Amino acid sequence: MxxxxxxxxxxxxxxxxxxxxxxxxxxxxxxxxxxxxxxxxxxxxxxxxxxxxxxxxxxxxxxxxxxxxxxxxxxxxxxxxxxxxxxxxxxxxxxxxxxxxxxxxxxxxxxxxxxxxxxxxxxxxxxxxxxxxxxxxxxxxxxxxxxxxxxxxxxxxxxxxxxxxxxxPRVILEGTVFQVGKGQLLKEGRDVALIATGIMNGMALEAAAVLKGEGIDAAVVNIHTIKPLDRRLLSEVAADTGAVVTAEEHSVIGGLGSAVAEVLAETCPVPMLRVGVKDSFGESGAPDELMQKYGLTSFHLVEAARSVLRAKKKKEGRPPK
Amino acid sequence: MSTLSVAEIENLKSTARKLRRDIIEMVYRAGSGHPGGALSVLDILVVLYYKVMCIDPASPQDRERDRLVLSKGHACPALYAVLADLGFFPSDWLWELRKTGCPLQGHPDMRKTPGVEMSTGSLGQGLSAANGMALAARLDNSGRRIFAILGDGEIQEGQIWEAALSASHFRLDNLTAVLDYNGLQIDGWLRDVKSLEPVAEKWKAFGWNVLEVDGHDYTSLLEAIKKALEHRGAPSMIIAHTVKGKGISFMENQPDWHGKAPGEEEYRQALAELDTQEGEGVR
The missing domain is CATH 3.40.50.970 (Thiamin diphosphate (ThDP)-binding fold, Pyr/PP domains)
Known part of the structure; x- marks a missing residue:
């Protein structure tokens, strides 16, 4: 870096x-x-x-x-x-x-x-x-x-x-192609997809490293274009991993998390959690401390990933009708 | 653009009577719309479009054309009548105003209607856009002129005064604004709802070259526009005193006719009045 x-x-x-x-x-x-x-x-x-x-x-x-x-x-x-x-x-x-x-x-x-x-x-x-x-x-x-x-x-x-x-910090590797409306798979993974936008990408990569230590293989997807949204990539990673966590420095209402939920509800519904600010205004403070206080760190992403994986297991364990 | 001859004035009057018929017909057929403000602004548009502006209906996107922004977008029946008469689009469109699929929207849409320079309707936004066009003309070293038509009720919007500061700060002398001062807004007389007075002093204080005219007198209007165009170093504001519903006796100065279509009886009466005026040669 x-x-x-x-x-x-x-x-x-x-x-x-x-x-x-x-x-x-x-x-x-x-x-x-x-x-x-x-x-x-x-x-x-x-x-x-x-x-x-x-x-x-x-x-x-x-x-x-x-x-x-x-x-x-x-x-x-x-x-x-x-x-x-x-x-x-x-x-x-x-x-x-x-x-x-x-x-x-x-x-x-x-x-x-x-x-x-x-x-x-x-x-x-x-x-x-x-x-x-x-x-x-x-x-x-x-x-x-x-x-x-x-x-x-x-x-x-x-x-x-x-x-x-x-x-x-820099998270995008030299030579990575940028195309409007085209999401980027920053890291492949089979167990859970961390879908991030903006500065949350750095934290998603950190979280993926922590999860790896626990034997969890997390994919990291950078959605730099919220609109038009890369529906195909989102549906693919949801289908491949069966569990999704979104991450944004924004309200969980109406932002990336909502946009991803809208797509996946129609194409590939899977257990999902949204990491973001929970319907509240911010406040004064040091940026790092605020990100900690409002739940926007790699730690919170790890927690959300574990939680969504439990929901995935429960769903998979459900006996067929 | 010189002084108007008697014959030219008669021609303009005749054109305006025809356009007033179009406005009544359009709004009657649409079953909704804003006849009052369209009739008050019409004579201003007639002078600008028929005697002042350099435009070519055959090439509506010519970069060097003059531009007019109808900031009081609800008066668009007047603009549409003018644009159709000049040949920007077929007159048939007028009779489909406000109907599903018709390019003539209830408020102007620059993407649907040839000759419309800016989409307006949410009041207070057109002057800023006109400022942008005036800045662009300057960057292009072009002599093209920019006109903005404001409603009197509209200038209660704060954005107008932000734009007023901008235009004088940037010394946009290629910009001429005209205030359609008919004194009425939806809820009644402006002086009762929220007074603008002293309105000329306000624009002067904002650094504008201010002129005041009878907004239904072609000679005075043309003279004021000429003075505005010749003025250097500051934008010009022409305060045009008008009558809401002008030309239709029962619509004149009646707040109810701000946003209401005539019924069949009123429609016939309005057209009959315009016919009588044609016969008598009055406006």
């Missing part, structure tokens, strides 16, 4: 890289450009950067107008404001219109840390994935963030890209 890096730092650098050759890229921010790292683009290409001030609703509409005129609009602010505060603007001016707006939301989830619940969005995946036309991507690490940005520049229609605040 190489050095840790924040996905938002990669975003800032990659935008500059993309802007060099792509003159049709414009970037908008709402007074958070130093935090979202769009300030780097602003420094290089000031004519194509618009600081909209603290006006997220207006920013979404302006991005739509630029996109309607042929530009590719990258819009950045914290996730809580992008998906929550400006929801109707995202819905009506961006999703309904199918415009090429890339909403790159940083500071998603509990790992915002000390700023507390007002700034920790645990609902954004749910809010964005329910919108028709919207593509929702949550990269696992910095490496995947760069790959996703290159892939999403020309992806048709609106996109919500969810990034975080803290530095996170």
């Amino acid at each position: 190489s050095e840790k890096i924040a996905t938002r730092d990669v975003y800032g650098k990659t935008l500059v890289e993309l802007g060099r050759t792509r003159e049709d890229i414009v970037v908008l921010d709402a007074d958070l450009s130093k935090s979202t790292k769009t300030a780097l683009f602003a420094g290089e290409y000031p004519q194509r950067f618009f600081n909209m001030g603290i006006s997220e609703a207006d920013m979404m509409g302006t991005a739509a107008g630029l996109a309607a005129s042929g530009y590719i609009s990258f819009v950045s602010t914290f996730g809580v404001f992008a998906a929550g505060r400006a929801y109707d603007q995202v819905r009506n001016s961006i999703a309904y219109t199918r415009l090429n707006v890339r909403i790159v939301a940083t500071h998603a989830g509990l790992t915002v840390g000390e700023d507390g619940a007002s700034h920790q969005t645990l609902e954004d995946i749910a809010l964005m994935r329910v919108l028709p036309n919207m593509t929702v991507v949550v990269p696992a690490d910095g490496y995947q963030t760069r790959q996703a940005l290159f892939e999403l520049v020309d992806y048709p229609g609106p996109v919500y890209l969810r990034l975080g605040r803290p530095k996170v």
Whole structure:
């Protein structure tokens, strides 16, 4: 594992890289450009950067107008404001219109840390994935963030890209291909599938290592694209393992866990548990401590895996009708 | 674009009477819709579309075209009547307004209807989109002009004032907004629900070049638009004083006609009134 890096730092650098050759890229921010790292683009290409001030609703509409005129609009602010505060603007001016707006939301989830619940969005995946036309991507690490940005520049229609605040470890191996809507089998396994998104992939790999010590062979699947969801891969791993645990830095309502449950209920129902925040707001604290307190660590994934394996055994032991 | 001759004014009046008939016919056949605000905004659209804007119905996606965002999307029967008359789509579509499968939605949809530049309907969003189009025109070094039509009730939305700050901050002098100030909103008179006054001072304070006109007088409207287009360094706001339900006596200044279709008797009466006006040569 190489050095840790924040996905938002990669975003800032990659935008500059993309802007060099792509003159049709414009970037908008709402007074958070130093935090979202769009300030780097602003420094290089000031004519194509618009600081909209603290006006997220207006920013979404302006991005739509630029996109309607042929530009590719990258819009950045914290996730809580992008998906929550400006929801109707995202819905009506961006999703309904199918415009090429890339909403790159940083500071998603509990790992915002000390700023507390007002700034920790645990609902954004749910809010964005329910919108028709919207593509929702949550990269696992910095490496995947760069790959996703290159892939999403020309992806048709609106996109919500969810990034975080803290530095996170590298989990994606060099050369791993990124394709929108295509899940990644990070580790094969026969007994249980750990299906993760975003920074939870690192914890899923750790959990798989712990489980191996107990003689449990866990698969790890990275679902970086929540929408469109890789239904085929999910159904396959569910059928192969017969037990599923999902993991997300998001509410268990409406996010990855819900999306996976929706698919598997229709294609391959198996015992399943969702690891995520249990229908509650976050609070102030150190990111690591919050992840511990709200049940989002490799330890919690191991526990969930053991539990879901018990349910699987019980199901298998059930006598046929 | 010079001053209007008497003949030109008569032509515009005649066009507007025809479009008012279309609006009544559309809403009557649809059985629902918003005749009041469509009739108040119509003369503004007539001047812009027939005397000001550079557009070509044969190539509705031409990058260099002028753009108009109808932010008060519920007034779309007026916009549809204009676009059909100009040839953006077949007139037959008008009679299917709001019907399942018809490209003419209850509120404008840019993906379904040629000539519609932005999907609107959820109030307060169109000015931001128009700002984005104005910024794009500047990035393109293009002389194309952007117009935004706002409802008076609509500017009670906070996003309008965010956008008002943006347009003046970015000195969007290629943007002209027109306020359809008919004084009525769904629940009654604006002055009773939530007053805008002093509205001209508000836009001035936000850094806009503000003009005020009779929104049913073609000469004054055209003059104001010309001044707005010539103004440099700031966006322009034309406050157009209008009459909700304009042209149909029993709809004028009646809040009930904000979002209601005429019944058969009212439909006949409305058309008869427009016929009489045609005969008398009045608007």
